[in-house]
Amino acid sequence: MQTLCILNVNLEKSENLERHRTDGFSNSEELVVRRGAPIRVSLQLEGRAFNTKTDYLRVQVMLGRLYVLMPVTYSKRICPTRWKAYIDQEDFDLKNPSIFISSPASASVGSYRLKISVLIRGSKKKTCVFGKFILLCNPWCRADGVYIPFEDQREEYIQNDSGLLFIGTAMNPASRPWSFDQFEPGVLEACLKLLELSPQHQKDTRIDYLNRKNPVYIGRVVSAMINSEDDRGVLKGKWEGDFKQGVNPSLWTGSGDILTQWAESGFSPVKFGQCWVFAAVMCTVMRVLGIPCRVITNYNSAHDTNDNLVIEEFYSETGQKLNRSKDSIWNFHVWVECWMTRRDLGSGMDGWQVLDPTPQERSGGVFCCGPAPVKAIKDRRIDLVFDIPFVYAEVNADIHSIILSKGRVVSHNKDTERVGSLICTKTIGSPRQQTITGNYKYVKSPTPTTSSRSFTASEDSTLSRAGSSTGMLVFLYLDKAPVAGEPVRFNVKIVNTQRAAKRIKVHLNAQAKEYNNSPSDTFWETHGVTELAPMEVVVLQEQILPAQYEDVVGDNLINLAVVLEDMASQQRVLASEEINITSPQLTIKIASENSIVPGETQSATVTFTNPFSHMVAGVLTLAGAGLIQGKIHFRMLPLHPRASMNHRFTFVPSKVGTKMLQASLTLSNINSTIRGFKMVSVNRA
Structure with missing residues (x-):
C-alpha cells in the first residue's frame, strides 16, 4: 500500500491576515492572527490521496511548555472557550487538504508553535510538519474580553x-x-x-x-x-x-x-x-x-x-x-x-x-x-x-x-x-479634541476656554467666598489665547465689595515653569497702588512683550499671579493662572495630493514663518510611517524676524491608507520646537 505523509504546510498568510484584520503586520516573518477566529492552513501531501475512512489528522498548538492536542474533525461547530480543528467537507481536496484551527476567545496572547500530524489507522507510523503564529486579542469577536462594538x-x-x-x-x-x-x-x-x-x-x-x-x-x-x-x-x-x-x-x-x-x-x-x-x-x-x-x-x-x-x-x-x-x-x-x-x-x-x-x-x-x-x-x-x-x-x-x-x-x-x-x-476619525470630563466626574459648569478659571467662578464657589471675606475680589483673565511673537495681554478685574473706599497695593508676577514643576525665578513683574470708591469695579490692562518672555519661556508655560493688599487692613487676596503660548505651525503642502500611490515619488513643501523678535536657526526633521523610511534632517539657515522659509522635499509612500506626515523644527537659540503635520491618503495603484 502506498504511503502517505505530509510534505509541507502553507499557513495561507495573505488570506489569514485579511481574515483577521492583521494585514498591517504583513512584514512579520510569522503569521499574525487574532483569537476567537479560525485560521486556514493548507497541507501538501505526498504519496497516495487522503482517505477519510483510514487516515486522520491531529493538531498540537504550543505556547512555551503549555500545549493543546486535538483531533481534526469534520464538524464545523466551534466552542468559544476551547481550541478546535476541523475540515470543511464542502471544499476538501484529498491531495492538498485544508484544515481550520480555531482558538478560544480567551486564548493567551503570545507566539505559538504549531504541529500537524497525519496518522493511519492500524499503523504506528506518522509524519508531521511544524509552523508558527502569533496570537493577539480580538476586539472584533463578541466573546473576547476586549470586544468593542463599533x-x-x-x-x-x-x-x-x-x-x-x-x-x-x-x-x-x-x-x-x-x-x-x-x-x-x-x-x-x-x-x-x-x-x-x-x-x-x-x-x-x-x-x-x-x-x-x-x-x-x-x-x-x-x-x-x-x-x-x-x-x-x-x-x-x-x-x-x-x-x-x-x-x-x-x-x-x-x-x-x-x-x-x-x-x-x-x-x-x-x-x-x-x-x-x-x-x-x-x-x-x-x-x-x-x-x-x-x-x-x-x-x-x-x-x-x-x-x-x-x-x-x-x-x-x-x-x-x-x-x-x-x-x-x-x-x-x-x-x-x-x-x-x-x-x-x-x-x-x-x-x-x-x-x-x-x-x-x-x-x-x-x-x-x-x-x-x-x-x-x-x-x-x-x-x-x-x-x-x-x-x-x-x-x-x-x-x-x-x-x-x-x-x-x-x-x-x-x-x-x-x-x-x-x-x-x-476624536474618532478626526484631528480634533474630544472632551470626556463628564466620564470622570460630575461636571458643574462648562470648562473655561480663553477666560480664566477664577474669572468664571460661580458666586457660590469657594474661591469667590474666600475673596468676599476680605472685602475685595480679584479676577485675572486673558484677552485671547497667547500666540508666539505677540504680546501676552491680560486684564485684572478688581472689585470693592464694601461700602467704604479702599487703597490697594497691586502686585503682578510672571514666572516660567515646566508643566510638572514649580516655577523658576520671576522674569516679569510690576507693582502699583490703585484706589477704589465704595463698591467700585476697576479693570487694569497689562501686557508682557515678546522680548520679555521669548528667551525664558520657549516650550515652557507661564505662571501669572496677582496679589491685592488692602493697605488699611493688610488683608490679601490672590488670583493666578498658568498659561501657555501657542507656537506657530509648520505648514506642509503636497504637490499632487489626490494621486498618491505606493512606490511613486511625491513632492512636498514645508513652510515656516519666524514670529519671534530675533533671528532663529535650527534643524528641520521630517518623518512619516509608511511614507518616509527613517527620518530626514535638514539644517535651517538663520531666519530674520517675520521672514519665511520654504523647504521642498520628496518622499516615496510604501503603504496604502491614511498616513501622517510630520515635520518638526528644533530651534537652536530658543528652547522651542515648532511642529506641523499633514494627513496623507495613499491609494491603491
Missing part, C-alpha cells in the same frame, strides 16, 4: 497608527502629532519581547502564559514594563536637569524609534521619557496586542502624595509662587484608557479603564497604575482595584492657595474646581 472605534483604537497628544493648559489646549508605528518593522517583536522580559514571566513562565488570556493582567504587566524603574522596561523618566545622555522627551515624534532602540540595545532603557511619551508608547503596545487603547490628557492633574485630597500651593506676598510642598499640580498629565470587560469586578465596571505607565507611585510594590475603571473613578468606588483612589485624586483634589509673609500665613483660599478641569482625547 467599527469606527476599532479602526481608531486598534488600527490607526497615528494620532494627536494634547498638552498645554485647559485654557489653551495644544496638540502635538504622534506616530504610534504599530505596523513598523520590529515593533511587534519588541512588544512580544516586553511580555517575555516582565518579572512575571521571568519568575514563572507557565503562570504568566496562563494569565495572558486576561487583558486586565496584560494591562498591569505593560504598565509596569513601559517604565524601567523595577525591571528591564522600555523608558527611563527624567524631569529635571539636562538630557545630554539621551533624547529630550519633547523631541520624540513616535513610538517606533523608542521600541526599536530598546530592542537593538539589548533591552536597556531608552533615555528619556515624560508622561506623554510613556503613555504614547503604551498605547502602541496595547494596540499591537489587540487591546483597544487611546491616549488621555487630564489638565491640572493633582499628584496627592499624602492621600488627603488637598494640594497646597504657596505664594509670596508679591505673587511669586514658592516651592514649599511635596504635592503638586501638573498643568497636564497624560495616561491611557484601554477597553475591556472586568469580570473580576462585575459588568458595571466594563468599558474604559485607566492605565498609567508614568512612574509616580507604587501599586502592589511596583511602579504601575491600573486598570482602574473610569466608571469607578467617577463614583469614587475606592473599595475596588486597581489604584482608584490615586486616579480619583488626580481629577478631584482641592487646591489650597496660601500667601506667606515673613513665614506667616496671611491669606488662605480654596479652589474646588481647577483640578481635572478638562479631560480629553482625540
Whole structure:
C-alpha cells in the first residue's frame, strides 16, 4: 500500500491576515492572527490521496511548555472557550487538504508553535510538519474580553497608527502629532519581547502564559514594563536637569524609534521619557496586542502624595509662587484608557479603564497604575482595584492657595474646581479634541476656554467666598489665547465689595515653569497702588512683550499671579493662572495630493514663518510611517524676524491608507520646537 505523509504546510498568510484584520503586520516573518477566529492552513501531501475512512489528522498548538492536542474533525461547530480543528467537507481536496484551527476567545496572547500530524489507522507510523503564529486579542469577536462594538472605534483604537497628544493648559489646549508605528518593522517583536522580559514571566513562565488570556493582567504587566524603574522596561523618566545622555522627551515624534532602540540595545532603557511619551508608547503596545487603547490628557492633574485630597500651593506676598510642598499640580498629565470587560469586578465596571505607565507611585510594590475603571473613578468606588483612589485624586483634589509673609500665613483660599478641569482625547476619525470630563466626574459648569478659571467662578464657589471675606475680589483673565511673537495681554478685574473706599497695593508676577514643576525665578513683574470708591469695579490692562518672555519661556508655560493688599487692613487676596503660548505651525503642502500611490515619488513643501523678535536657526526633521523610511534632517539657515522659509522635499509612500506626515523644527537659540503635520491618503495603484 502506498504511503502517505505530509510534505509541507502553507499557513495561507495573505488570506489569514485579511481574515483577521492583521494585514498591517504583513512584514512579520510569522503569521499574525487574532483569537476567537479560525485560521486556514493548507497541507501538501505526498504519496497516495487522503482517505477519510483510514487516515486522520491531529493538531498540537504550543505556547512555551503549555500545549493543546486535538483531533481534526469534520464538524464545523466551534466552542468559544476551547481550541478546535476541523475540515470543511464542502471544499476538501484529498491531495492538498485544508484544515481550520480555531482558538478560544480567551486564548493567551503570545507566539505559538504549531504541529500537524497525519496518522493511519492500524499503523504506528506518522509524519508531521511544524509552523508558527502569533496570537493577539480580538476586539472584533463578541466573546473576547476586549470586544468593542463599533467599527469606527476599532479602526481608531486598534488600527490607526497615528494620532494627536494634547498638552498645554485647559485654557489653551495644544496638540502635538504622534506616530504610534504599530505596523513598523520590529515593533511587534519588541512588544512580544516586553511580555517575555516582565518579572512575571521571568519568575514563572507557565503562570504568566496562563494569565495572558486576561487583558486586565496584560494591562498591569505593560504598565509596569513601559517604565524601567523595577525591571528591564522600555523608558527611563527624567524631569529635571539636562538630557545630554539621551533624547529630550519633547523631541520624540513616535513610538517606533523608542521600541526599536530598546530592542537593538539589548533591552536597556531608552533615555528619556515624560508622561506623554510613556503613555504614547503604551498605547502602541496595547494596540499591537489587540487591546483597544487611546491616549488621555487630564489638565491640572493633582499628584496627592499624602492621600488627603488637598494640594497646597504657596505664594509670596508679591505673587511669586514658592516651592514649599511635596504635592503638586501638573498643568497636564497624560495616561491611557484601554477597553475591556472586568469580570473580576462585575459588568458595571466594563468599558474604559485607566492605565498609567508614568512612574509616580507604587501599586502592589511596583511602579504601575491600573486598570482602574473610569466608571469607578467617577463614583469614587475606592473599595475596588486597581489604584482608584490615586486616579480619583488626580481629577478631584482641592487646591489650597496660601500667601506667606515673613513665614506667616496671611491669606488662605480654596479652589474646588481647577483640578481635572478638562479631560480629553482625540476624536474618532478626526484631528480634533474630544472632551470626556463628564466620564470622570460630575461636571458643574462648562470648562473655561480663553477666560480664566477664577474669572468664571460661580458666586457660590469657594474661591469667590474666600475673596468676599476680605472685602475685595480679584479676577485675572486673558484677552485671547497667547500666540508666539505677540504680546501676552491680560486684564485684572478688581472689585470693592464694601461700602467704604479702599487703597490697594497691586502686585503682578510672571514666572516660567515646566508643566510638572514649580516655577523658576520671576522674569516679569510690576507693582502699583490703585484706589477704589465704595463698591467700585476697576479693570487694569497689562501686557508682557515678546522680548520679555521669548528667551525664558520657549516650550515652557507661564505662571501669572496677582496679589491685592488692602493697605488699611493688610488683608490679601490672590488670583493666578498658568498659561501657555501657542507656537506657530509648520505648514506642509503636497504637490499632487489626490494621486498618491505606493512606490511613486511625491513632492512636498514645508513652510515656516519666524514670529519671534530675533533671528532663529535650527534643524528641520521630517518623518512619516509608511511614507518616509527613517527620518530626514535638514539644517535651517538663520531666519530674520517675520521672514519665511520654504523647504521642498520628496518622499516615496510604501503603504496604502491614511498616513501622517510630520515635520518638526528644533530651534537652536530658543528652547522651542515648532511642529506641523499633514494627513496623507495613499491609494491603491
